[in-house]
Amino acid sequence: MKAAIFDGKEIKIENVPEPMINDSQVLVRVKAVGICGTDLAIAHGDLPTPTPIILGHEFVGEVVKLGNKIEKDWLNKRVTSEINSNIDFSCYYCKQGLYTQCLSRKALGIDIDGALAEYIALDPYLLHEIPDSISYVEATFIEPLAAAYQTFEMMPIDKNDETMVIFGLGKLGLLITQVALSKGLKLIVIDGSDKKLNLAKKYGAIQGLNRHNIKEIPMEIKNLTAGLGADIVVDTTGNPNALKDIISSCRTRGKVHIKSTHGLETPINLTDIVVRELTLYSSRCGPFEKAIEGLKSGDIQVKELISKKFDLDNVHEAFDSYSISSDYIKTLILI
C-alpha cells in the first residue's frame, strides 16, 4: 500500500506492506486525514518521534476486514478513531476511566504508525461510528473537536466566568470558539488573519482583534473588560512569544488555559501567576461522543474551516500549505 513515511528528515511516499491484523483487530481503509499542528511539529523536527513513522492521527475510513474475534457488525462501518492506542485497561488511570492518560498508551502517528496511508490496523475500542449525516470530510474534525470540548471538561466554568479570550484562530481556536459560544461565554478572539477573525465573529464572537494592529494586547483586553482583564484566557497559538501577553490578559484570580504545545521549555512569568493567584489549566484529547453530537446537531460548523484538499501523492504540498498564507485553517488529505 501507499504510505507517507517520515524518516526523521523528510516525508516520503513509499510502497509498504499492508498492515496485518490480529484476531482482535480490524483493518480500516483510510478515506481522509486532517493535517494537524502536531504533524507539522514532527515534520519540522520540533517534536521527536521514533522513525521511520507513518504520520497522521485525525482520520476517518471504512472497516474493510475483521479479525476472527471481531463482531461481524463492524464490517463496512464508517469510522473515526481515538489517537491513544495500546491501552492496557489496568493501570492507575485506566481504572478511573482516564484511558487517554493510560501509562501504556502510544499515540497513533506520533509514537507508532498513523493513518497517512491506504490502510491502518486498529483495535476496535478506538473506533467511533460516524453517523450518516456527517460526511467523511467533516468527520476528520471529530478528533480535534473532541480536544476543543476537553477544554471545558478540564476547566469548569461558573457564573462568574463571562469573558473568554482566545489567542490564535487555527482549526483548534475556531473549534473552541464555537464550543465556548455554545456555553454562553462572551468571546473576544485574537489572530493575525482578518479572514479568521471575521469567521469567529460570524459564529458570534463579540470582538475580533488583529494582533498586527494592536500595540499592547493586554491593555486592549483590559479596556474591553472594565479594566480587569478577561475571566478566562485560552492559548492555541503554539507560539512561546505570545505567552506573556496571554498571561497578562487574564484578570487576577482568572483562568489561563494552555491548549497548544510550545516546544520543550518555555520561559513564563511565574511570579505574575502567583501574585495574581491565576489558575493554570491544560487539556488535550477529549470526548468523541460530544464532538460527534456537536457536529450532528449543527452546533459546530466545520465546512468553512477546510482550506484545501490534496491527495496522498501531494503530501509535501499539503504540509507546506500552512506556511503559504496566515488565512489557512485546515488542510486535508483524501486517500
Ligand SMILES: [Zn+2]
Ligand atoms: Zn492504562
